[in-house]
Amino acid sequence: MTEAGNLAGLREAAPSQAELDRRDTEKSQKIDVSVFSVSGSISMDLQTFLQQFVNALSLGSLYALIAIGYTMVYGILRLINFAHGDIFMIGGYLAFYGVGIFAMPWWLSACLAIALTTVFGVGLERAAYRPLRDSPRISIMISAIGASFLIENLAIVLFDARPKAFPVPGLFAANHVVGGIHVASVSLIIPLVTAVLLAILLWIVHRTRTGMAMRAVSTDIEAARLMAVDVDRIVSVTFAIGSALAAIGGILFALKYPRLEPLMGIMPGMKCFIAAVVGGIGSIGGAVLGGLLLGLIELMTIAFLPELTGYKDAFAFILLIAVLLFKPTGLLGRNQGEKV
């Protein structure tokens, strides 16, 4: 079969009579099947729909996890942390290097990556945001954009621009078939992790002293400071939680889509920002709702309007514009009024 031109020669051969007969019988069989299996085709469609729903739920929970980080930082500082997507990327790479270079077991590597990313996020706040806290809001926003570019380009230099394959442990790669619906373990684990983290986060915010202080700072930084709340510490804690969530998101993302590249944080970062705004920026429940909604819209666009697939990202932005026009506070956001 290694002879040159063999295939080209075969191409000339017209289908034989036997082949044509086979195709005819096949066709007629197909017709029979379609006549007698109307109910079958309905259940098949339901199955396809459920499969799409499961796909969307998994993607949406991932968005939700990252959107929480945006919303928390905004809630406390009224700052959109544009570098959030890049922190997410750093989390993925650190986990990759832990497993790939230092040959750690995946769970140790993941824990270390989350810890280091948290330190990185807190350090970023100290270096790029804290010195500007009393400056006009636009300065700190520009600083955030600058930090984002800096991290992306540093990553290109340090990690190399060539995409890397993330090693997926067997536990996450396993496949399950339930009622004809195929789900990879990681797609089941993501919504679970998001739910557990959401519960922990809500507990911290509503049941602990730190959480109470966070809510106080979020309502009014100056008043909180006068009430002897250590604002710097609370901001650091917020960044720590946000960065840890971004790192977990980054690692889960890399487990689901095992391809790392320095610019991988940009698009998910953008979409999760949209998710946070749609849900009502500053509201944790809103971020989760927005993330799920975005995942659902994205995959359902492809599922039901396949010819518009090329525009699926545009739908996310259209959603953002629509929400900003008709309900600027987002679905679950409260109207807080502009602070002077």
Place this chain on the structure above:
Amino acid sequence: MKTLPLLASAFTAVSLSLVSAVAPAADAKAIKIGVFEPLTGANGAGGAEEVDGIKLANKLYPEVLGAKVELVIVDNKSDKVEAANAATVLTQREKVNAVLGSWGSSLSMAGGPIFAEARIPAVAVSATNPMVTRGNDWYFRVCFLDPFQGTVGATYAFNALKARKVAIIREISNDYSVGLAKFFVDEFVKLTGDPKSVVATSDYNTGDQDFTAQLTNIKKFEPDAIFAPGNYTESALIVKQARALGIKAPFLGGDTWDMEEFLQVGGAAVEGVVISTFFANDVPINKTSEAFLKAYRDEYRKEPSAFSALGYDGYLVILDAIRRANSAEPQKIREALTQTRDFEGSAGSITINAERNADKAAVLKTVKGGKFVFLTTVKPQ
């Protein structure tokens, strides 16, 4: 204290501009070959492969007509707008004598009009879309074209895989993918005689990572084979997610899959996929090929991809043209390039035809044991 970083950055900016002002003057007599490739972004690895081959050729053959050949490498960032900027840098600021590249037909097409306007000949290394050279007297290429590649894929699906229903997955923002898919479909419909033999067509965008919705749609139609030309990492994720969704149909791809990253990201899921490409590293086809394989393995301590081989060939073709023209003037290099006949490249003999394209054979490979393995060669008719 706060002025220190500012001062430091101002100093860096000044010293950088000094460096760039001085450097070209020192090598005023060198012949400059612009290397127009994506080094970052979605196509970064592909561009890097071509640059590896070009650098190797430059190292082995650093001189022509007694002058040193200097490579001017610019990054077109896998982006059409950035590609136009990079092309302008090569033609306006660097004033190169000829250009090599780019990986990605879209990127080459973005640079094409700029090279033509500056009257500088460009040689595409692996851009396979017909539009790259059509109507542009200054663009050449050393690889085969997609109409041929599409025929090779469709014939393999019909004859070897006995496929009668196929599904197509296109990277909609990539001219290469859309074009190649069209040529595949045209040929496949001709072979089956049934326009409905293409049961589903799905699209995605460059950089996407979730393809489950498209694949779930395709699964309903139970195709015998899936043709999914597109970028290597997205494609690896597509095959992976397809297998996770329980799709068992064989996958076919084009030359862009011929990358180490495709195997790494795809892992066990890409076993058995079949691709059409330019070159196989397990069977040297001529002396240049043998020399290239040896030099590449010595230099980089890894196996070369087809793109490195074509990058190597592109450089040699330009050098050969300069030698025959006995001049490094862009206009004369262009004339000599049109006269290239039976040039022995590492990825096969190159004859530039009247359309400035190379007539070349295609190689079919499959993935076996985590490696690309030679399947067969298909010659153009």
